[in-house]
Amino acid sequence: MNKETFYYDNRIVRAFAWATLLWGVVGMLVGLIVSMQLFLPELNLTSWLSFGRIRPLHTNAVIFAFVGNAIFTGVYYSLQRLLKARMFSDALSNAHFWMWQLIIVAAAITLPLGISTSKEYAELEWPIDIAITLTWVVFGINMFGTIIKRREKHIYVGIWFYIATWVTVAMLHIVNSFELPVSFLKSYSVFSGVQDALVQWWYGHNAVAFFLTTPFLGMMYYFMPKMANRPVYSYKLSILHFWSLIFIYIWAGPHHLLYSSLPDWAQMLGVIFSVMLIAPSWGGMINGLLTLRGAWDKVREDAILKFMVVGLVAYGMATFEGPLLSLKTFNAMAHFTDWVVAHVHVGGLGWNGFVTFAILYWMIPRMWGTKLYSQRMANQHFWIGTLGILFYAVPMYFSGFSQGFMWKEFDASGNLKYNFLETVERIKFLYMLRSFGGLLYLSGVFLMVYNLVKTVKQGSFIANEQAEAYALDKAHDAHAGKPAYWHKWIETRPMTMLLFSLIMVSIGGMVQLVPMIFVKEQVKTISSIKPYSPLELEGRDLYIREGCNNCHSQLVRPFRSETERYGEYSKSGEYVYDHPFLWGSKRTGPDLVRGGDKAANKVYKNATWHYMHMLNPRETSPGSIMPAYPWLIDNSLDMSLLEGKIKAMRTLGVPYEKGYEKDAKADLMKQAEGIVAELKKDGYKVEPDKEIVAMIAYLHKLGRDLKPAGEVADNK
Amino acid sequence: MINKMLGRLEGADVWMGLSLMIFVLFFIGVCLYLCRMSNSYTETMKHVPLQDDADAHNSLNL
Numbered sequence: 001m002n003k004e005t006f007y008y009d010n011r012i013v014r015a016f017a018w019a020t021l022l023w024g025v026v027g028m029l030v031g032l033i034v035s036m037q038l039f040l041p042e043l044n045l046t047s048w049l050s051f052g053r054i055r056p057l058h059t060n061a062v063i064f065a066f067v068g069n070a071i072f073t074g075v076y077y078s079l080q081r082l083l084k085a086r087m088f089s090d091a092l093s094n095a096h097f098w099m100w101q102l103i104i105v106a107a108a109i110t111l112p113l114g115i116s117t118s119k120e121y122a123e124l125e126w127p128i129d130i131a132i133t134l135t136w137v138v139f140g141i142n143m144f145g146t147i148i149k150r151r152e153k154h155i156y157v158g159i160w161f162y163i164a165t166w167v168t169v170a171m172l173h174i175v176n177s178f179e180l181p182v183s184f185l186k187s188y189s190v191f192s193g194v195q196d197a198l199v200q201w202w203y204g205h206n207a208v209a210f211f212l213t214t215p216f217l218g219m220m221y222y223f224m225p226k227m228a229n230r231p232v233y234s235y236k237l238s239i240l241h242f243w244s245l246i247f248i249y250i251w252a253g254p255h256h257l258l259y260s261s262l263p264d265w266a267q268m269l270g271v272i273f274s275v276m277l278i279a280p281s282w283g284g285m286i287n288g289l290l291t292l293r294g295a296w297d298k299v300r301e302d303a304i305l306k307f308m309v310v311g312l313v314a315y316g317m318a319t320f321e322g323p324l325l326s327l328k329t330f331n332a333m334a335h336f337t338d339w340v341v342a343h344v345h346v347g348g349l350g351w352n353g354f355v356t357f358a359i360l361y362w363m364i365p366r367m368w369g370t371k372l373y374s375q376r377m378a379n380q381h382f383w384i385g386t387l388g389i390l391f392y393a394v395p396m397y398f399s400g401f402s403q404g405f406m407w408k409e410f411d412a413s414g415n416l417k418y419n420f421l422e423t424v425e426r427i428k429f430l431y432m433l434r435s436f437g438g439l440l441y442l443s444g445v446f447l448m449v450y451n452l453v454k455t456v457k458q459g460s461f462i463a464n465e466q467a468e469a470y471a472l473d474k475a476h477d478a479h480a481g482k483p484a485y486w487h488k489w490i491e492t493r494p495m496t497m498l499l500f501s502l503i504m505v506s507i508g509g510m511v512q513l514v515p516m517i518f519v520k521e522q523v524k525t526i527s528s529i530k531p532y533s534p535l536e537l538e539g540r541d542l543y544i545r546e547g548c549n550n551c552h553s554q555l556v557r558p559f560r561s562e563t564e565r566y567g568e569y570s571k572s573g574e575y576v577y578d579h580p581f582l583w584g585s586k587r588t589g590p591d592l593v594r595g596g597d598k599a600a601n602k603v604y605k606n607a608t609w610h611y612m613h614m615l616n617p618r619e620t621s622p623g624s625i626m627p628a629y630p631w632l633i634d635n636s637l638d639m640s641l642l643e644g645k646i647k648a649m650r651t652l653g654v655p656y657e658k659g660y661e662k663d664a665k666a667d668l669m670k671q672a673e674g675i676v677a678e679l680k681k682d683g684y685k686v687e688p689d690k691e692i693v694a695m696i697a698y699l700h701k702l703g704r705d706l707k708p709a710g711e712v713a714d715n716k
Numbered sequence: 717m718i719n720k721m722l723g724r725l726e727g728a729d730v731w732m733g734l735s736l737m738i739f740v741l742f743f744i745g746v747c748l749y750l751c752r753m754s755n756s757y758t759e760t761m762k763h764v765p766l767q768d769d770a771d772a773h774n775s776l777n778l
Contacts, residue, residue, distance in 0.1 A: 082764060156764045222765050231762035236750045243746050247739055272736075507738065 004151065004471050007464035008080045010367045012093040014461065016073040017360060019101060021449055023069055024356075026108075027061030028442045034058050035435040037627070038588065039428045041617070044627035048112035051627050052547025056123045057111040062348065063121060065104045067212060070356040072100070072139070074219035075162055077363055079146055082156045082222060084469035088145025092138055099135040103128060114545035115185045118580055119200050121207050122176050126187045129177040136173070140166050147494040151469040155494060157238040161218030163494065164246045164501040168210040171505065175513075176203035180652060182644045186541075188652060193575025194261055194523055197583055198254065202509060205253035210505075212347065213315075214246065216355055217284050220312070223359050224291050227304050233290035237283055244280035246501060248273050250508035255326035256585065258335065259557040261572035273508070274326035281319035288312045303378035307358035310386060314350020318343060333408065336553055336587040338427070339400025342393045349389045349441055357381070357448060364452050368459025377451045384444035391437025395430040402426050403587070408561040416564050420590045425623050526573035529705045531654045532698075534642055534664040535671045539698025541645070542691055543582065546629065551588035554581075554702065567594035567602040567703065574706055577654050589626055596704035607675050608682040610696045632692040639665060639689075671697060 037043045037051045044050045080087060087093050106128050110116070116123040124132070143166060147155065176199055179187040191199050225232050232238060254262060254270030289312055292299065299305045321343050325334050334340060365372045372378060406426065409417040532540060543549070556562050558569040570593060575581055590603060598604045605613070612619055615633060617626040646661040672688035675696050679686050686693060 078765075152764065154761060154764070156761065158765070225762075225765045229766070231759075231766060235758040235762045236753060240746055240750060244743060247742065 003468040005466060005468050006084075006086055006151075007466055009076070009087050009090060009093065009463075010461070010465055011463050012087065012090070012097060013073055013077045013363070014367060015094075015097050016069050016076060017364065019097070020066060020069040020073055020356065020360070021445075021452070023061055023065030023104060024445060025442070025449065027058060027066045028438070028445060030054055030058040030061055032435060032438045032442055035431065035438050038625055039431040039435070041625050041627055047114070047629075047631045050546065050629075052550050053112050053114055053116075053545075055550045056116060056120075056547060057108065059121060060107050060111065060123065061104070063207070063211065064107070067348075067352050067356070068100065068104075070352070070359070071165075071211070071215040071219075072096070073363070074223070074359050075143070075215065078158060078219060078222040079143065079162065081467075082152065082159055083146055083150035084152045084467065085146055085150045088142050088149060092142040092145075096135060096138045096142060099131065099138065103131050103135060106131070110185065114547070116544060116547060117179065117187065117189065118544040118547070118549055118582060119176065119189065119196075120204055120585060122173075122200070122203060125185050126177070126179050126181050127184065129173070129179075132173060133170075133177075136166070136170055140170070144494060144498075151472050153472055155497065156221070157232075157235065157242060158218040158221040159494075160242050160497060160501075161214045161221070163498050164242070164505070165210050165215045165218070167498050167502045168206065168214075168246070168250070168505045171502070171509070172203045172206050172210065175509075176200060180648050182648045183641055186641060186645075188645075188648055189580035190652060191579070191581075192652065193578045193581050194572040196578070196581040197257055197260065197575075198262060198266065199513060200581070201256035202250075202253040202513060205256055206250055208344075208347070209249040209252075212352055213249075216352060217241075217245075219359060220284075220288050220308075220355065223362060224288050224308060227302075227308060227358065227362055228292050228295045228298070230291065230293075230295060233287050233293065237287045241280050241283040241287060243504065245277075245284065247504045247508070248277050248280060250505045251511075252277055252322075252326065255322075255331070257583075258326070258328055258331045259559070260555055260583065261570050261575070263572075269511070271326050271328065274323045278320060278323050282316060285312050285316040285319070301375075303375060303382050304358045304361045306379070306382045307354040307361070307385075310382075311351050311354035311358065314346050314354065314389070318347035318351060321346070332557075332559065333404035334400060335557075336585070337400040337403040337407075338396045338430075339404065340586070342396035342400060345396065346389065346393050349385075349392060353441070354385065357385070357445075360448070360452060365455055365459065367465075368456050368461050370455060370459030373451050373454035373458060377447055381444045381447045381451070384440055384447065388437050388439075388441030388444060391440055392434050393437070395433035395437070399427040399430040399434075402430075407565070407587075408559070410561070416561065420565070421621055421623050424588075424625060428625070523576065524571065524573045525576060526571060526706070529574055529576065531577045531649070531656060532701060533671055534646065534668040535694050535697040536701040537645060537649070537698075538637055538639065538642065538668065539694035539696070539701075540582075542632070542695050543698055544580075546632075548592075549582045549584040551584070551586060551626070553584040553587050553591045554593040555583040556591055556593055562591070565602065566591045567597050567600040568706060571706075574703075577649075579649065579652050579654070589624075592699065592702055594703035596700040596702045597706065598700075598704070600703075605699075607678040607696045607700075608684060610699060611679055611684055611686070611692060614692060614695070632695055633686070633690060635691045636687075636689050637691050637694050639668065642668065 033043065033049075034051055034055050047053070076087065076093065103124075107124055110125060110128070111123060115125055117125060122129075143162065147159065147163075178190040178199075180190060181187045189196050221232055221238060251273035252270055254266045255274045256270075258267050258270070260267075289309065292305065292309070295305075299309055324330055325340070325343060361372060361378055403423055406418045406423040407420075411417045554570075556566045556569045563569055574593075592603065594600060594603050596604065609620055611633070613621065613626075614629040616628050617624040642664050643661040646656050646664050650656045650658075650660075669688055672693045675693050676686055676688045
């Protein structure tokens with residue numbers, strides 16, 4: 001049989017590689033700015049540059065723009081070569097590229113404008129969610145089309161990871177994006193409260209698993225052998241690694257909700273599977289590192305291998321720390337603190353960042369038929385980047401420990417030793433050090449960009465790279481008889497592999513989500529909890545627009561240190577009308593869920609305090625790092641969607657009477673007049689239609705309906 | 717229907733036990749299979765990423 005000649009498409013790889021560099025710089029620059037805003041609140045220059053709006057821009061940019069484009073770069077390069085086939089369709093490749101970039105641009109416009117669903121790493125509104133789905137379908141058709149027309153019979157392990165990534169991300173994105181549109185750029189999550197929290201963290205955790213981990217493991221299994229010029233250490237271990245990892249990962253989401261009002265059984269599941277996750281994660285890391293057996297001397301000289309080694313070690317550290325943080329003892333202290341920020345950045349900067357840099361340094365000279373412009377500069381990048389990670393992570397660990405200990409410390413007379421602001425003051429210097437670490441890391445990226453641009457200039461781009469391979473002998477396959485092993489059989493059938501992967505990842509999701517969503521007994525109702533009034537609902541949407549949940553939690557955990565500071569611990573029945581939930585994941589500022597509990601008076605503040613606080617937080621709270629929100633005082637409330645919002649909420653099960661939407665505006669104005677009168681008593685003249693009034697109404701609603709413990713009723 | 721079905725379960729922890737069992741059985745199955753897998757096959761598969769270097773020929777700008 002004659003060999004067939006064909007050409008690999010390098011143009012699409014080049015496009016995604018440049019996009020990776022561009023969005024990497026942008027995303028990290030925004031990260032540097034938000035980190036500085038935490039010790040220089042004056043840097044919150046305008047509404048669209050305020051922390052709550054651009055922190056999601058940073059996370060979306062680095063996850064979906066930088067890492068996303070890096071994934072597509074690595075996948076489009078390795079997939080063609082592992083399958084010995086050009087991509088299925090150049091048109092689909094180009095459509096995929098441009099659709100993804102347009103989504104990123106849409107995110108970069110909408111998030112600073114405050115157009116957000118509030119759900120972490122899924123903040124983009126429903127039209128963009130649909131665009132993401134369509135783009136993912138285009139990518140899927142192109143990937144599976146290439147797999148089907150391949151010239152290599154067996155599908156290498158790296159591609160299994162790509163298949164699992166594709167199918168799981170599709171499932172996660174679709175389920176977590178169930179939302180009811182109110183207008184073109186406003187929607188409410190179909191799920192509420194604790195159910196929404198579970199779905200969100202099932203998604204959020206597995207976005208880390210199947211967007212930041214599995215595609216990178218797939219790329220590691222291709223690029224590491226290429227970089228080290230030796231085969232992967234153990235192919236058997238890679239099979240065990242793959243199936244164990246994809247099965248276990250999907251269960252671990254509830255460890256983000258420990259000590260919350262999520263039922264104990266779901267929390268326990270999260271803990272057990274998180275601990276089990278160490279085994280496959282470390283299996284993968286060890287397999288990667290041992291691929292370098294006999295080649296460790298190269299690591300001393302070769303910057304690319306240095307990046308890979310530190311990247312894999314960072315992966316090992318993050319995947320050891322993750323299960324540790326999911327143990328209730330550690331979680332009690334670490335949750336809501338900067339410890340978690342340090343944890344994710346060890347993974348993000350070390351694993352995703354360094355592996356991406358290694359791949360770019362390795363791939364770009366080859367696509368331009370030249371050598372890297374400067375090995376020395378790449379080595380400098382490695383050391384600057386490593387120092388950057390250390391300067392980022394170490395201060396954040398200390399900051400997290402400080403917060404965790406100080407929030408829980410009591411004095412000799414049994415009172416909380418520190419107020420919240422004292423803990424903020426203590427960690428400001430650490431925030432400065434963190435920004436220095438970020439600056440170092442970003443400087444390294446600029447060095448890489450320069451090095452790669454110079455590399456490109458000295459080479460000549462190979463748009464279509466020639467290769468030869470025998471055609472896949474389908475006739476032979478069909479008559480080859482029963483394969484010796486089932487896995488050998490599955491490895492030659494991509495759609496079966498997809499189906500098996502889907503079954504594996506679906507089991508964990510269904511076990512956790514189905515009972516929570518369909519069994520009412522999982523959420524105890526509380527008869528005193530009433531739906532939000534129209535003004536409070538509008539205020540809640542402003543809270544979402546400003547991204548307040550990026551810094552303020554709405555979940556009091558059942559610890560004395562929290563009930564003393566904030567008030568009664570949270571129950572699942574409190575959140576039944578919360579579409580979406582707003583528990584948050586970080587306490588840069590204090591918890592607000594008892595902000596309206598005037599009787600307990602732990603965190604309640606009157607209308608005048610809130611007015612002054614929004615105008616200048618430093619006036620009411622010296623040392624505060626919260627941005628000022630003068631536009632809430634200037635802006636008139638947009639009530640054009642009010643009727644639609646009431647109708648949408650009723651559709652979702654909130655018990656507004658039929659036709660109430662017609663009376664909503666009158667009720668809104670009536671409640672607003674009450675707040676205006678309260679402000680007037682203290683000498684502040686405010687119009688009732690201003691946004692600040694709605695925000696105050698919402699903050700005063702939080703925790704107001706909750707009766708003291710003991711009056712929580714079952715819904716039986 | 718699904719509500720009734722799930723409502724009759726004696727605690728959702730049954731789901732957990734069942735799922736854990738599925739995983740353990742699957743894990744044992746994969747381990748057994750790996751023990752039986754031929755070394756020549758794994759050697760072939762291990763070298764798949766390194767093959768394209770041998771197959772790639774002169775590059776061409778089109």
